[in-house]
Amino acid sequence: MIVAERKPLDEIIGMVRPFKNILILGCGTCVTVCNVGGEREVSLLDAALRVAITKGMLEEKVISQYTVKRQCDKEFLTSLLGKAEEIDAILSLACGVGVQVLADTFSDIPCIPGVNTIFMGAQPEMGVWDERCIGCGDCRLFETLGICPLSRCAKGILNGPCGGSKNGKCEANKDVDCAWLLIYDRLERHGQLEKMRQYYPPRDYGRLRRPKRVTIL
Amino acid sequence: MAVSLLEEKLNSKEFVVTAEIGPPKGPDVSEMKKNIELLKGRVDAMNVTDHQSSVMRYPSIGGCLLIKEMGGEPVLQMTTRDRNRIALQAELLFAYSRGIRNVLCLTGDAVEIGDHKEAKPVFDVDSVQLIRMIKTMESGKDFAGNNLNGKVEFFIGASCSPEAHSIKPQLIKFEKKVASGAKFFQTQGIYDVSSLRRFMQFARQFDVKVLAGIIVLFSYRMALYMNENVPGVSVPDEILEELRNTDKTQALKKGVEIAARTIRAIKDENLCDGVHIMAIGREHIIPEVLEASGIQK
Numbered sequence: 001m002i003v004a005e006r007k008p009l010d011e012i013i014g015m016v017r018p019f020k021n022i023l024i025l026g027c028g029t030c031v032t033v034c035n036v037g038g039e040r041e042v043s044l045l046d047a048a049l050r051v052a053i054t055k056g057m058l059e060e061k062v063i064s065q066y067t068v069k070r071q072c073d074k075e076f077l078t079s080l081l082g083k084a085e086e087i088d089a090i091l092s093l094a095c096g097v098g099v100q101v102l103a104d105t106f107s108d109i110p111c112i113p114g115v116n117t118i119f120m121g122a123q124p125e126m127g128v129w130d131e132r133c134i135g136c137g138d139c140r141l142f143e144t145l146g147i148c149p150l151s152r153c154a155k156g157i158l159n160g161p162c163g164g165s166k167n168g169k170c171e172a173n174k175d176v177d178c179a180w181l182l183i184y185d186r187l188e189r190h191g192q193l194e195k196m197r198q199y200y201p202p203r204d205y206g207r208l209r210r211p212k213r214v215t216i217l
Numbered sequence: 218m219a220v221s222l223l224e225e226k227l228n229s230k231e232f233v234v235t236a237e238i239g240p241p242k243g244p245d246v247s248e249m250k251k252n253i254e255l256l257k258g259r260v261d262a263m264n265v266t267d268h269q270s271s272v273m274r275y276p277s278i279g280g281c282l283l284i285k286e287m288g289g290e291p292v293l294q295m296t297t298r299d300r301n302r303i304a305l306q307a308e309l310l311f312a313y314s315r316g317i318r319n320v321l322c323l324t325g326d327a328v329e330i331g332d333h334k335e336a337k338p339v340f341d342v343d344s345v346q347l348i349r350m351i352k353t354m355e356s357g358k359d360f361a362g363n364n365l366n367g368k369v370e371f372f373i374g375a376s377c378s379p380e381a382h383s384i385k386p387q388l389i390k391f392e393k394k395v396a397s398g399a400k401f402f403q404t405q406g407i408y409d410v411s412s413l414r415r416f417m418q419f420a421r422q423f424d425v426k427v428l429a430g431i432i433v434l435f436s437y438r439m440a441l442y443m444n445e446n447v448p449g450v451s452v453p454d455e456i457l458e459e460l461r462n463t464d465k466t467q468a469l470k471k472g473v474e475i476a477a478r479t480i481r482a483i484k485d486e487n488l489c490d491g492v493h494i495m496a497i498g499r500e501h502i503i504p505e506v507l508e509a510s511g512i513q514k
Contacts, residue, residue: 154327155298155338159345160390162324163378163405164448171448172327184386196389199349199397202302202342202360 001122002030002095003129004037004115009048012091013058015112016049019089024049024114025080025102026067027094034129036115037093039067045093045114071098077105084109119151137207143195145186150203152179158200160184221318221372222290223262227401227426232484233491234512235292235403235428236260236503238284240275249280250287252500257289259504259514264292264321264403264493268299271331278308281317292374292403293317296325301341302350302360309354313369321374321403322347322394326448345390348373348397375399378449379407379416379429388419395423403493405449406432408456408475410482417488427489431479433496433506434472437461473502477509484510 016022024042032038042065052058066083068076071094089110092099096117103111119131134151140158141148150156154172161180164171170178187193219225226233236256241249256263265280281291293312297305312320324344328336342350350360357368375394381387391402402420407413407429420427432450434440437460440452456475463471480492496503507513 154329155324155340155343157324157340157343159343159393161383161386162344162448163376163381163387164326165382166448167382170327172329180386181383184383184389193389196386197392199345199393201349202346205341 001033001120001129002097002117003034003119003121003131004031004095004117006036006041006045006093006115007113009052012045012112012114013049013052016061016089016091017058019061019110021062021086021088022049022064022091023083023087023089024063024065024091025071025093026065027071027092027098028067028069029072031094031098031115032067034123035127037095041093042067045091071095072101074101074105077102080106134208135212136203137212138204140200143198143200144183145190145192145195147179147183147186149179149183152176152182158203160196219372220370223292223319224372224400226261227490231261231491232512233262233426233428234260234507234514235262235264235491235493236500237264237266237493237495237497238280238500239266239269239498240277240280242272242274244275246275246279246283249275250283253284253287253289255501256503257284257287259507260494261491261514262290262292262319264294267294267296267323267325268331269326271298271326271328271333271336273331273333278312278317281312282315285316290319291317292319292321294321294323295347296323297340297342297344297347298325298328299339301339305342305347306350306354306359309351309369309371310365313371318370319372319374320351321376322351322399323376330446344375345393345397348375348394348399352398372401373399374401374403376405377402377416378405380405380409380412380451381449382451384416391420392423395425399425401426401428401490403428404430406430406443406447406495408450408452408479410479410486410488413483413488414486420489426491428491428493429479429483429489431476431492431494431506433476433494433499433502434460434468435499436465436468436472437463469499469502473505473509476506480506480510480512484512 026039026042027037046065070076091112091114093114099113120133121129121131123129131151165178168181170176187196263284265277267277277294281293284291322344328338354369357365377391443450444452
């Protein structure tokens with residue numbers, strides 16, 4: 001799941017200011033699930049912009065709203081083709097991938113990002129999202145029994161905990177569990193501590209070099 | 218054959234004392250020079266910290282060169298937080314060419330706790346991998362397998378936290394550092410000699426030298442702060458109580474007394490090979506700590 005958060009309203013107002021006809025475009029997949037860019041949030045942002053206009057914080061606009069199933073897939077953007085002609089700018093509430101596919105598809109219309117895309121993560125409890133994968137291209141979850149030290153350790157250490165954890169929490173963020181203590185506990189419970197005793201060489205960061213491309217036929 | 222003076226001292230079974238020098242925040246090294254001058258005849262080696270607590274300072278390598286020029290024995294602290302494998306190897310080549318032979322391999326503190334919170338953390342390698350990197354360079358190859366035009370040689374050190382809340386994972390890491398090539402350890406600050414005793418029962422199985430970390434406390438508030446914020450350090454209640462009951466004007470004296478008491482206990486029991494004294498910005502009091510511990514070099 002791609003997790004994002006809405007940009008501050010002031011920033012959005014600054015970006016839409018030069019345009020008259022604005023389409024707020026939601027995305028029905030990841031950002032809908034994390035309550036940031038689905039139909040409901042499109043409608044909330046529409047209302048917030050209208051309030052800003054009423055208060056004189058923003059000039060008069062023609063605002064419309066629409067939500068597609070997925071902005072990261074060109075196929076789902078074709079339904080917009082008829083609507084696009086009168087639009088001066090699209091304010092997208094999709095992740096960074098969605099905004100780019102949108103901008104490529106409608107290359108004559110400025111596309112404005114309405115959210116900040118943060119990470120790939122999961123929801124451990126209602127309303128809380130935690131990063132779980134950095135897309136490193138060389139998954140080592142077998143060695144750690146399903147706990148990723150790259151996305152969950154502040155230092156991405158591969159060979160065991162640093163000396164920094166206190167009461168099981170990370171030195172960089174006291175609200176976050178030390179990934180290596182979690183890994184240790186899980187390996188111990190499964191009688192597989194030898195996996196932690198093993199030496200792991202540095203990562204091949206060539207696999208993380210950007211831009212990445214994969215061909216799947 | 219010992220690689221460095223520090224290794225030679227540790228091999229001689231002498232009770233070794235190293236001390237930490239914190240480089241300045243800025244280009245003026247006069248204070249650091251004063252501290253080096255004060256300590257060089259009194260301790261066996263001086264570590265220079267590498268942007269400790271992720272606070273940007275004068276570099277460790279610069280401090281080590283000063284120590285070398287002034288006739289002291291430097292320990293280059295090297296973290297993997299700020300440099301990738303290319304920069305780390307280059308710095309090791311430079312250090313070697315300038316006569317620096319002791320390296321303490323650390324992963325380094327998180328960027329988040331320092332004074333450049335927006336900096337990009339590197340962590341291309343970790344401390345265990347850094348040790349292996351040095352071992353590879355000692356074989357005349359760089360970490361990518363290319364030939365070097367000569368070999369380097371270092372006395373390789375690492376750190377460990379005997380008072381960490383979860384000790385077992387730390388011991389696994391300690392073993393990995395030993396297996397990778399670490400020859401000496403300078404521990405995180407220790408206040409409870411019994412935890413050092415337990416740790417040494419484990420560490421004694423390995424052919425490595427251990428210097429127990431001694432962080433000098435200056436006040437009750439500092440002790441509380443350390444418990445709250447400093448990784449791997451826990452000041453026990455008795456010491457907290459002792460500091461709390463000490464008049465503020467006498468707190469530094471009390472801190473020196475506590476440090477000296479710990480050092481004496483370690484030395485009398487022959488618990489480990491020496492101590493590493495960290496006075497965090499108050500290096501000038503280290504001679505007092507040594508005197509109170511009955512240590513003369």
